[in-house]
Every structure is written in structure tokens, then in C-alpha cells.
Amino acid sequence: MKHARASLVLTGGFASLALFACSDSAGDQGEGGDEGTEAATQGESSTDEEASSTDEDVGESSTSQGTTEEDTSESTDTQDTGESTDTQDTSESADTSESADTSEGAEGCGDAIVEGDEACDDGNLVGGDGCDSSCATECGYLCLEPGQPCISGFNAVQCASAGAPFGQASPLANVCQLATLSVDGSHIALSPETTIEGEARHLDAMYTDPSNAVYGFAGDTEDLDSGSQLVAVDVDSGELAVIGPSLGVWVMGAAMNDAGELWVTVFDTYERNEPTEVRIARVDPASGEFLDGPTTLTEAGEPVSVYSTHVSDVAFRFDGAMFISANEPGPPPPEPLSRYLEVDRATATVLSAVEGPEDIYAAGIVFVGEADEIVAMDIRGEDDIFILDLAQPPELAESLLYEDPIPTNSGTADLAGCSKLNPQ
16 A cells, blocks of 8 residues: 655754665566566467467468467467567456556656655656656655655764763763754754664764665774774664674774775774874775775875874765865864865875865765865864865855754764765
8 A cells, every 4th residue: 555655854853764775676677578578489389389270170261360360369478478569459468467567666656655665756757866767765865755856965973072081981982873964954864872782882984885875883982992893874763783893993984986995094093182193994895894904094205194083084076086084183272274185095195185174173074066065074162064165275165054963962973975965
């Protein structure tokens, strides 16, 4: 039975929003159609033999009658395979065709009602608008209400911190909350706190894969030696499903490009406010284990250091270029200036750097559109989310997108979104 899916939008409250992976069953249907055609051909041969025997018993038929009989047989067999033809319909072939139309994934998609395995239904069968022709949500979109256009969106996480002393087990352990937000600033939905099998866990280094599924790296801030591990993120419930082993180090930033490569920033411990060298690595998204690195990132032949390990997020620009958010080695006062580093991941070297603005301490970044604009989450003061234009240093054309959207006191923060997140 069809039903419309409702969407709850709250500010500062709880809401549910599901992100589903895309799927394409066209190839499977094509193979099934070939098998059905072969079976139909065998059936046609048998039917012809029977027809020939019948003709001999009742006498010879005219040439035109024989042709009509053969055409009707072929029409019926073709309808059994679910293929359409221009031959005359019979009551038997019409019934078979109606049965074929009930295949899951085709029925109902595009009718503005979400049912079955559909993740969305915007009332059309056009892809590229957020809800594709099989009613799966496309990467970087939020489809909030059936029959309505989908909007560009991303995810954020914010975790509490008790502050100094840093580099030790946190007395406010594993208090993190997720948010799903729109690029136009009109929607926010909060999840409960993040957990693994009901136990509170710290979540950082979130990323979105090309199918719009959300992942991240989670750990126990009361057990710093174990480090973090790859998890799948349920943005509705906050539940984290373990994929990989504990790495013995802490992954603080992550992003996946369109080719499915997962790149991360790596540190020896979770929370440290002192100059710390940045390392990058490539991780196997299936096993959660390192494929390449960790390797120390260098700039002009020297290791890149940051004052706070919290800021080292990873993002891919629309053209595939990899960026890391960083800051000057510090310490404050004044606050270390934020930096945005374009990185050659093959050599672990910085290709270029953009600095500023002075009043934002960017901990999470996601690129927007085919430009140098980013969404950036500040962890200084009110933990606001901004739009910045890296093409306009040093002020970066700063504009406020969300004012302190997650109520958790921020120790770390991170953003996750598709590399081709559409502007709105």
C-alpha cells in the first residue's frame, strides 16, 4: 500500500532523515530479459510443431490464415518475456504484460509517493535533480518531501571537550551529535548522540561516498591508545556500525573522491593543542586499513605542523584536487590563523595555500559547486558554519550559513559532503 513519507524539520531539536545508496538494476533486468527471450523461442518452436500437426488433421489452411496464426503465436510469446511489440494484442498477452509491469523498482517511481525500496520520489523520472530515475537519492542531496524538489545538503558532527589539559583521556568522554543540513541554510535535523552497540563513542573524520552513504572514524576518548576505526554512520539514530579495526592512531579528517579513493589525516593522539605534524594516508574503504602511508605532509621541504589536531579535515574540490584545513603552529594568543592547503597526495606535498579569515577557526570543510567556495565549520566561540570563497583571500568573502547549529560544546567538529555538492 502506498504512503507519503513525512519529513520533520527542527532547529535545535531532533529529527529523522535517511540517506540511501544509489542502485541501478538495469543490467540485471537486461540479463533476465535475454533468458526469457531464449525460453520464448523454445516455446515458439514447440507451438509451431503443434500448429503444423493440427493443420494436417483439419485440412490445409490458406496461406494468409497460416501467417496470421504464426504472428499471433509470436506476439503471445514475446509478451511472456515482458517486451513490447507492435503485433495484435490477445487477452492472454495483455494479462502477461500487466504482470511484468509489477517488477519492483519500476512501479510507482515518479508518482510523488514513496513506497517499497524507494528512498525518494520527486514526481518525475529525471536524474540529476537529487532523486534519480529509480527513486534513489543522489549524492549531495536531501529529499525531504515527496513530490517536491530535492535540495543540496551535507552532514556535520560536533563533539564536546572539557578543554585543558590536552593530550589526555577526556573527562567528557565521547559526547558527539550529528546534524544534517542544507546548503541554502533552510534545514537542520539533529540525531541522538553517537554510539556503537549502545555505548557512547567519539566520531570524527566523516565523509560521504559517491552513493551518498555516510561514514567516519570513531573511537573511545577514554582509551586513547586504541585510536579510531572506520564506521558506517546512521544519520537518523546516531548508531555507528564498525567496519574496520582500531588503528592505534587517530584519524581526524577524511574525504572520498569520485573515484572511490579514501584519504585521511592521521595523528598519534586524539586531542592535542600544541604544534603537531600532519600525516596523510589512503585507507581501504572496505577493510578500514591503511593502503598507503601514513606519510608526513611537507611544504617547501619542511613538515607541516598545526597547533590543533582538530582542524585537519580533508575535502575534494569538483576537479579532484585534494585540500586539507590547517592552521599556523600557534600557540595563542593570538589565535593561530586558519590555512587551506592544496595537496599532492602522491608525494604528500603542499602545492598551494590560502590563509584567513582571522575570525574563523575552520575544523571541517566541504567544497560547494564548480568553484573555490567551501562550507566551513568554526570551533572558535559559537561554532558557527560559514560559506567561504578561497579565491578571495584574506577575508574569503565570509558569509554566515548557520549560527551554532549543534548545541554540544565543541571540542572537535567535522563536515561530510559530496565532492560535487551543488550550490543553492
